[in-house]
Amino acid sequence: MSEHDAIDLAIMRTLQKNGRISNAELAQKVGLSASACSRRLDILEKSGVISGYHARLSHKALDYKMIAIVHISLSGQFAKTLTEFEAAVRLCPNVLVCYLMSGEYDYILRVAAKDLEDYERIHRDWLSALPHVVKINSSFALREVIDRPNVGL
Amino acid sequence: MSEHDAIDLAIMRTLQKNGRISNAELAQKVGLSASACSRRLDILEKSGVISGYHARLSHKALDYKMIAIVHISLSGQFAKTLTEFEAAVRLCPNVLVCYLMSGEYDYILRVAAKDLEDYERIHRDWLSALPHVVKINSSFALREVIDRPNVGL
DNA sequence: TTCATCTTCGCAAGGACATTGCCAAAGGTT
DNA sequence: AACCTTTGGCAATGTCCTTGCGAAGATGAA
Numbered sequence: 001m002s003e004h005d006a007i008d009l010a011i012m013r014t015l016q017k018n019g020r021i022s023n024a025e026l027a028q029k030v031g032l033s034a035s036a037c038s039r040r041l042d043i044l045e046k047s048g049v050i051s052g053y054h055a056r057l058s059h060k061a062l063d064y065k066m067i068a069i070v071h072i073s074l075s076g077q078f079a080k081t082l083t084e085f086e087a088a089v090r091l092c093p094n095v096l097v098c099y100l101m102s103g104e105y106d107y108i109l110r111v112a113a114k115d116l117e118d119y120e121r122i123h124r125d126w127l128s129a130l131p132h133v134v135k136i137n138s139s140f141a142l143r144e145v146i147d148r149p150n151v152g153l
Numbered sequence: 154m155s156e157h158d159a160i161d162l163a164i165m166r167t168l169q170k171n172g173r174i175s176n177a178e179l180a181q182k183v184g185l186s187a188s189a190c191s192r193r194l195d196i197l198e199k200s201g202v203i204s205g206y207h208a209r210l211s212h213k214a215l216d217y218k219m220i221a222i223v224h225i226s227l228s229g230q231f232a233k234t235l236t237e238f239e240a241a242v243r244l245c246p247n248v249l250v251c252y253l254m255s256g257e258y259d260y261i262l263r264v265a266a267k268d269l270e271d272y273e274r275i276h277r278d279w280l281s282a283l284p285h286v287v288k289i290n291s292s293f294a295l296r297e298v299i300d301r302p303n304v305g306l
Numbered sequence: 307t308t309c310a311t312c313t314t315c316g317c318a319a320g321g322a323c324a325t326t327g328c329c330a331a332a333g334g335t336t
Numbered sequence: 337a338a339c340c341t342t343t344g345g346c347a348a349t350g351t352c353c354t355t356g357c358g359a360a361g362a363t364g365a366a
Binding site: 002012015016017019020049051064067069086089096100103105109110140145147151 | 157158165168169170171172173180201202203204205206207208209210211212214217220222239242243246247248249250251252253254255256257258260262264265292293294295296297298299300301302303304
């Protein structure tokens with residue numbers, strides 16, 4: 001594992017805000033020559049510190065206006081049970097986030113839907129069909145207060 | 154407001170998966186010449202359909218290995234109460250996501266911490282200090298099963 | 307239908323950019 | 337001091353991005 005100095009952090013911070021900046025401009029912002037900057041960026045990408053770049057699309061354009069938080073309990077905590085559940089949940093394209101959790105519920109999901117009707121379909125065709133589920137609890141987001149891609153550096 | 158055809162959708166889908174792809178490669182993937190692709194992309198960006206590009210940083214690589222899901226209840230649902238809470242929570246850099254919710258709890262937060270000790274600090278210095286909070290419930294992620302930036306188109 | 311108009315494409319060119327090799331400077335170790 | 341490792345800058349070459357221009361297709365009115 002490598003150490004990250006101030007320049008690496010500046011590269012990450014800059015690319016977090018503008019992931020499609022040119023290498024030349026990036027180099028200028030962090031105070032390096034283009035070649036040195038390109039090499040450092042290459043290391044950050046290949047080591048997995050920067051795991052990808054993604055366009056952020058306007059919610060309006062995609063019509064996914066509804067976010068649901070879904071708490072799910074399974075019938076047991078056996079490895080096979082968890083594995084089968086996770087394999088199934090990965091197939092649902094509307095599930096943005098899924099965590100195995102400590103506490104009252106086994107999994108927490110963040111699900112995107114176009115509207116309530118769409119969510120009803122997702123719930124019926126996907127969530128209810130997940131294996132080993134004994135309890136599903138859906139809550140709906142009324143407002144998105146924060147949605148940061150990463151921790152503020 | 155413009156309509157989006159299959160090519161526009163292909164551009165969005167591609168850039169969602171790889172936001173730093175070159176325009177030449179993007180053009181090839183969607184079946185356009187580089188110039189036509191560049192012009193369409195320009196329109197998508199300037200119209201706000203694509204609102205930005207962001208590098209995705211590995212939380213683990215940055216030593217943020219711990220994700221907590223925090224459920225919070227406030228003392229009331231008055232507009233002033235919500236506004237003050239939201240203004241305060243926005244200041245905490247460790248809060249990645251915050252939704253105002255329907256259901257049992259008022260807010261759900263996703264918080265990144267380096268370790269349990271770090272989370273204890275965040276809880277003490279930030280979360281406990283949020284105004285109008287009457288109940289905080291923290292759960293910890295044991296495993297990240299899915300973390301997608303956007304809905305699969 | 308026919309013509310005018312608007313849109314969007316592909317092609318070409320020149321200007322910008324990314325990458326690689328090579329060498330020098332800085333820092334650490336024996 | 338001598339050596340080794342790391343990392344930056346410069347230069348060159350190949351690639352890429354952008355813009356102007358003309359052509360093809362779509363749209364609408366006479």
